[in-house]
Amino acid sequence: MSSLDTGSLWLLILGCIVTTAVIKAAGPVLFGGRDLPAPFMRVVALMAPALLAALVVTATFALGQRWGVGAHTVGVAVAGVLLWRGRSLVLAVVVAVAITALIRAFA
């Protein structure tokens, strides 16, 4: 249970709305509408794999500021195999959730 009252939570939500909008606007406003140098574009092209890989490992292995593995790690690993073999995202997610829940139920 949060120690924040409804008024404080509104403040939190407002803060998140404003900062998210500003961050999403910053790049397009400052760098938009013009061509940028070739080395810049090559770096940009590699940002997606770098950021997505970081999101995958933190969502799988980070519990706050600690590393850890759990039932969900197994679920995600199996889903990864399915995705790699070209199966659909929805199927992979259903399998990941089912395996994770099963392990939790019996562990």
Next chain:
Amino acid sequence: MWSVTDDARTRFRAGVRLGVPFGIVGFVLSMSFGVLAREAGFTALQVVTTSALVFAGSAQFAALSIAAGGGTVAAAVSAATLMNGRFLAMGIALAPSLPGRPLWRATQGQTMVDSSWALANRGDGTFDRWVLFGTTLPQYVAWVAGGTVGALGGDLIGDPGRLGLDAVYPTFFLALLIGELRNRRAVTAALIGAGLALVLVPVAPPGVPILLAAAAALIGLRKEPS
């Protein structure tokens, strides 16, 4: 100033189709956010407002986990901001592909979410903005719907952790990552990014490791080996 051509319409529709599976998964994620947020003291209206106007999954979960753990408003907003830090890098990448005046570019930039950004990426440093808009649309609808269902039906859904729903988020990102591994360089950038993030997890606040992992893309400064 600009007109919607048939080609743009086709690409927008292609984006919508690409976005549907991510929308389905987003629905589940947003629903678990709704359930957890109600448990942490959010009203239903607050959950729906957050889903509709923040519309950033990892930031929402980051802020929520701080609030639920007894943290301050400032700490929760900071965590969400750090988690969103990657949109700074992604927005800079997207910028040259967005036409128009600054205010209009800022507006277009609001449609950026992880999946739409990745799927609109042509792989050469440019982005198809109509695919971006199209991919985001079903995900936005599903996100707001999922948040609403979670906020109103939490008692029926139960504990998202016990149900294995924490496996949804990494799988979502894994699907996008696999789509990005187009060549050896992309694989190298992914491995370095993953390594950086893992090393930084114990020493940096949540969100920062992801933002700093973008530095792995700097290997692109070297010319393509021919």
